[in-house]
Amino acid sequence: MLAVHFGAGNIGRGFIGALLYEAKYRTIFVDVNQEVIDRLNKENQYEVILAGATKKKQVVKQVSGINSVTNPVDVVAAIEKADIVTTAVGPTILKVIAKLIATGLEARVAKNAQPLNIIACENMLGGSTLLKEEVLSHVTEEIKHTIEQYVGFPDAAVDRIVPNQVNDDRLQVAVEPYYEWVVEKPALKGKTPVIDGVTYVEDLKPYIERKLFTVNTGHAVPAYIGHQKGYPTIYEAMQDEEIQAIIDGALQESGEALIQFYGFNRHEHAAYRSKIIERFKNPHISDEVTRVGRGPIRKLGARDRLIRPAILYMEQTGKIPSYLVKTIAAALTYGNIQDEEAVNLQVLVNKEGYANALQIVAELSAEHPLVDAVIKEINK
Numbered sequence: 001m002l003a004v005h006f007g008a009g010n011i012g013r014g015f016i017g018a019l020l021y022e023a024k025y026r027t028i029f030v031d032v033n034q035e036v037i038d039r040l041n042k043e044n045q046y047e048v049i050l051a052g053a054t055k056k057k058q059v060v061k062q063v064s065g066i067n068s069v070t071n072p073v074d075v076v077a078a079i080e081k082a083d084i085v086t087t088a089v090g091p092t093i094l095k096v097i098a099k100l101i102a103t104g105l106e107a108r109v110a111k112n113a114q115p116l117n118i119i120a121c122e123n124m125l126g127g128s129t130l131l132k133e134e135v136l137s138h139v140t141e142e143i144k145h146t147i148e149q150y151v152g153f154p155d156a157a158v159d160r161i162v163p164n165q166v167n168d169d170r171l172q173v174a175v176e177p178y179y180e181w182v183v184e185k186p187a188l189k190g191k192t193p194v195i196d197g198v199t200y201v202e203d204l205k206p207y208i209e210r211k212l213f214t215v216n217t218g219h220a221v222p223a224y225i226g227h228q229k230g231y232p233t234i235y236e237a238m239q240d241e242e243i244q245a246i247i248d249g250a251l252q253e254s255g256e257a258l259i260q261f262y263g264f265n266r267h268e269h270a271a272y273r274s275k276i277i278e279r280f281k282n283p284h285i286s287d288e289v290t291r292v293g294r295g296p297i298r299k300l301g302a303r304d305r306l307i308r309p310a311i312l313y314m315e316q317t318g319k320i321p322s323y324l325v326k327t328i329a330a331a332l333t334y335g336n337i338q339d340e341e342a343v344n345l346q347v348l349v350n351k352e353g354y355a356n357a358l359q360i361v362a363e364l365s366a367e368h369p370l371v372d373a374v375i376k377e378i379n380k
């Protein structure tokens with residue numbers, strides 16, 4: 001069986017590619033990084049190291065690569081034959097790859113009207129749904145109808161911490177042992193793909209919000225507060241007692257919002273939360289605060305890991321969150337000249353001031369109490 005995966009980066013190779021191989025797929029990685037493509041085509045395999053005490057190694061075989069910029073024709077041919085298409089390119093790149101996927105699907109439905117599922121594995125709500133909208137915006141009404149009939153775009157939640165890699169071997173990737181991949185079942189077309197490690201659910205929203213507002217909200221604390229306090233890595237930030245208390249507080253707040261909104265069991269959620277905090281302390285992983293904090297404009301978005309749980313908390317409890325506010329304030333003041341979004345955010349702050357900048361990136365009204373709370377926190 002053939003899988004076409006867009007994005008041969010950390011999650012692409014370290015998570016999705018590894019599970020696809022175990023499920024007996026041959027995977028073609030599509031990327032724009034020629035060095036990675038060349039290595040994939042030379043080696044046809046790579047190693048995944050489980051970053052735990054034993055450093056267990058998994059060899060992922062039957063892989064190759066195509067550069068989508070220099071060789072789009074081969075990507076189209078691969079999509080024609082694919083049994084599954086997945087992505088892990090980053091939320092902002094979905095728009096960029098949509099046109100090529102649309103061309104691939106046009107060619108496919110003309111020759112091979114077999115069902116296909118395209119799963120975006122990105123840290124966001126509705127990633128595959130967004131990709132579907134972008135893909136359909138590139139095709140005619142007639143093709144649109146056929147694509148809607150044969151091609152499923154199930155949304156998904158993916159969870160595995162894969163830091164930036166510092167290995168001599170360009171393809172080797174060190175990952176945390178834990179993983180979770182949850183896929184929305186009703187949106188699938190044709191047979192349900194059999195992939196060990198994938199959980200299919202009827203309604204993805206509670207799972208993805210629980211994951212985003214626990215793993216990603218929690219991780220944002222050592223990233224932004226850690227950066228503010230001068231820690232280079234998550235591991236170092238996690239040794240700081242003040243940061244530990246802010247994570248606890250922020251996850252109590254997001255947890256309360258999730259429990260009240262979705263009815264999660266309080267004890268089970270507390271166990272989920274503790275397990276996640278332990279994952280952040282993994283001594284076998286060196287993860288930079290700048291990786292976890294990358295893209296602060298996206299992370300301060302209305303539906304993302306900081307603003308949405310804060311608002312949900314306010315709606316559910318009638319109170320203003322304290323620890324989420326501290327983290328939002330740290331994100332809004334986050335400066336990193338190597339991160340384009342961080343630079344643009346500080347340009348916006350300099351031009352508009354903190355309150356206006358927050359209103360713009362988080363889509364909040366001037367009167368929203370969260371704006372006032374964040375500004376008070378910054379002034380402190």
Ligand SMILES: NC(=O)C1=CN([C@@H]2O[C@H](COP(=O)(O)OP(=O)(O)OC[C@H]3O[C@@H](n4cnc5c(N)ncnc54)[C@H](O)[C@@H]3O)[C@@H](O)[C@H]2O)C=CC1
Binds near residue numbers: 007089
């Ligand atoms: N690293 C992690 O721990 C996790 C990441 N994610 C999500 O997975 C996605 C990917 O993240 P990472 O793997 O960490 O990033 P990454 O930067 O390691 O990988 C992204 C890959 O996409 C490629 N790419 C960029 N533009 C492209 C294009 N136009 N066509 C094809 N490929 C293109 C890049 O060259 C790179 O190889 C993001 O949405 C992230 O939020 C989700 C869970 C965990």
Ligand SMILES: O=P(O)(O)OC[C@H]1O[C@](O)(CO)[C@@H](O)[C@@H]1O
Binds near residue numbers: 159161
């Ligand atoms: O990948 P993003 O959305 O930029 O955010 C980084 C976050 O994603 C992860 O890489 C995986 O969920 C976490 O390690 C971190 O919280």
